[in-house]
Amino acid sequence: MRPLPTPVLIGNPPVIGAGQLRDYYLGYPFNALQKAVSLSPTEIIAELKASGLRGRGGAAYPIGLKWESVMNQPEPMRYVVANGEEGEPGTFKDRILLERNPLAVIEAMIIAAYTVNAREGYIYLNHSYREIAQALEQLLHWLREDHRLGDKILNWQCNFDIQVRRGRQRYISGEETALFRALEGRRAEPSSRPPYPTEQGLWHKPTVINNIETLSCVPLIIEKGGKWFAALGPEGSHGPKLYSLTGDIQHPGVYESTMDASLRDLIEWAGGMTGKFKGAFLSGPSGRLCLPDDLDQPLTVQNCCGNGTVIVFNDTRCAADLARHITDFFFAEHCGQCLPGRESMKQAKSLMDNLERQTSLAPMQKRYGALHVLLQNSSKCGLCSSGTRMAPALMQAFPEDFSRHFQGKCAVCGSRV
Amino acid sequence: MSQTLQQIISAHAGKPDELLVVAEQLMDHYQAIPIAALELMQQSLGLTATEIQSILSFYHYPVTDKAVKCHVEVCGALSCHLKSSDDVLKRLCRTLNVTPGQVSDDGRLLVAKVECLSDCDRAPALHINGQRVSAADLDAVVKRIHEVLA
Numbered sequence: 001m002r003p004l005p006t007p008v009l010i011g012n013p014p015v016i017g018a019g020q021l022r023d024y025y026l027g028y029p030f031n032a033l034q035k036a037v038s039l040s041p042t043e044i045i046a047e048l049k050a051s052g053l054r055g056r057g058g059a060a061y062p063i064g065l066k067w068e069s070v071m072n073q074p075e076p077m078r079y080v081v082a083n084g085e086e087g088e089p090g091t092f093k094d095r096i097l098l099e100r101n102p103l104a105v106i107e108a109m110i111i112a113a114y115t116v117n118a119r120e121g122y123i124y125l126n127h128s129y130r131e132i133a134q135a136l137e138q139l140l141h142w143l144r145e146d147h148r149l150g151d152k153i154l155n156w157q158c159n160f161d162i163q164v165r166r167g168r169q170r171y172i173s174g175e176e177t178a179l180f181r182a183l184e185g186r187r188a189e190p191s192s193r194p195p196y197p198t199e200q201g202l203w204h205k206p207t208v209i210n211n212i213e214t215l216s217c218v219p220l221i222i223e224k225g226g227k228w229f230a231a232l233g234p235e236g237s238h239g240p241k242l243y244s245l246t247g248d249i250q251h252p253g254v255y256e257s258t259m260d261a262s263l264r265d266l267i268e269w270a271g272g273m274t275g276k277f278k279g280a281f282l283s284g285p286s287g288r289l290c291l292p293d294d295l296d297q298p299l300t301v302q303n304c305c306g307n308g309t310v311i312v313f314n315d316t317r318c319a320a321d322l323a324r325h326i327t328d329f330f331f332a333e334h335c336g337q338c339l340p341g342r343e344s345m346k347q348a349k350s351l352m353d354n355l356e357r358q359t360s361l362a363p364m365q366k367r368y369g370a371l372h373v374l375l376q377n378s379s380k381c382g383l384c385s386s387g388t389r390m391a392p393a394l395m396q397a398f399p400e401d402f403s404r405h406f407q408g409k410c411a412v413c414g415s416r417v
Numbered sequence: 418m419s420q421t422l423q424q425i426i427s428a429h430a431g432k433p434d435e436l437l438v439v440a441e442q443l444m445d446h447y448q449a450i451p452i453a454a455l456e457l458m459q460q461s462l463g464l465t466a467t468e469i470q471s472i473l474s475f476y477h478y479p480v481t482d483k484a485v486k487c488h489v490e491v492c493g494a495l496s497c498h499l500k501s502s503d504d505v506l507k508r509l510c511r512t513l514n515v516t517p518g519q520v521s522d523d524g525r526l527l528v529a530k531v532e533c534l535s536d537c538d539r540a541p542a543l544h545i546n547g548q549r550v551s552a553a554d555l556d557a558v559v560k561r562i563h564e565v566l567a
Contacts, residue, residue, distance in 0.1 A: 168437070
């Protein structure tokens, strides 16, 4: 078994909920922030570009380009937003990060604000992260007392402050433009792009929006250098990556590695499967289906590791049940804003609801696949097209599971006749 | 109208963009959005009833005229589904004699299926009034619910 690498992102023990918050705050060195304010914004962006850091929320957009785009906007008002919505099923890596090293995120946001000249920042959290929100509020209070937030901070002599917000469970709120609408007190309905968030984001102003994990990497890059970060991991997939591993596994949890780790490595680090490996959802139910032949592929950006969520399932699982569950989830969670999304998800759900009335898989597979293509070409955002990718993949990989349902009996999951 | 309700809402007077901040504070305090809050939100935040209902319903906030004391959230997302969260919800509702998503007859208990509490490593995830509770022992969960309701 390949040894689990020493973590650099989640090496700390939990500080939230462990009564360690004040000690943690007093012991945090803020080395990256001190170094950052001695650099120019252009130099900071050069380090980020040299690091090769790509967004860890799933889209994998290069952070250097994102911050540079905001910095170069003519509009003087800018925002910094940390995306901790974490609504993808199976994802909890940002919770782990915030429980262990929340100041890394705040430090990164202050560095971002310095770089792009922002005055206001928001940390948007999953609804259930009450304790984390309270701890962040306490940390922000101490930072204001020490003049690291607020008016004329550090050597920078500029103003920057951060608010913490929690959002109700709506999967779509994790989409950047939808998250902005939620912060604005509106329905979390995505906007078309262009314009991009770097041009018109929160309150239609240029906005740096990054995932919690992405931001957590920034202090490491500033302190140790972009080249150091880039040397971790394979080409095009630089730096450490967190993988949230759940499902039919002995020890579900977050595992940190460079992106040359494989699915087999992750499973071994987690103590092995419960049962025999049948498949895995890489980057969650909106991502990619991995089969036994994929066990040894590296979990890189190029191999669609996305946000690093891995849900493994064993050979006692019925693929039709999984396809139905995933379809129901995306049907419930789509925002209803655009006609293609609304009607296609209704039809996808109807196909799965009527699974037991089908006589063969091919027409259903063809119809579901057509809905996915239609959504890719015409829906307003990527939620519904991502949500309709997995069911056809499951049909393709496990036709026998669906055929059992056509016969009216599924001993594995039960069928709805 | 209770003073706390007024205090929570009036603290955001004139700030319609803070509707969701108000809603979260109401949820933290009341485990649901009291119907009495809607009119006060209209007046204080300067929003129409339609705007408020549109936004609250989009986010599936429970709005009720009952004084909910215990809000149980059972996660139904995929990692929890693989750990039989559907079964947990069914058994819990049967034991407590409630319908998922509906406030109980006495108005004090709400058991709801929710999507992704991000507690996937502790699946099946279950929260009681925002606090994480292990669903491994349903008898212990029921006991905890009765303690909250007492």
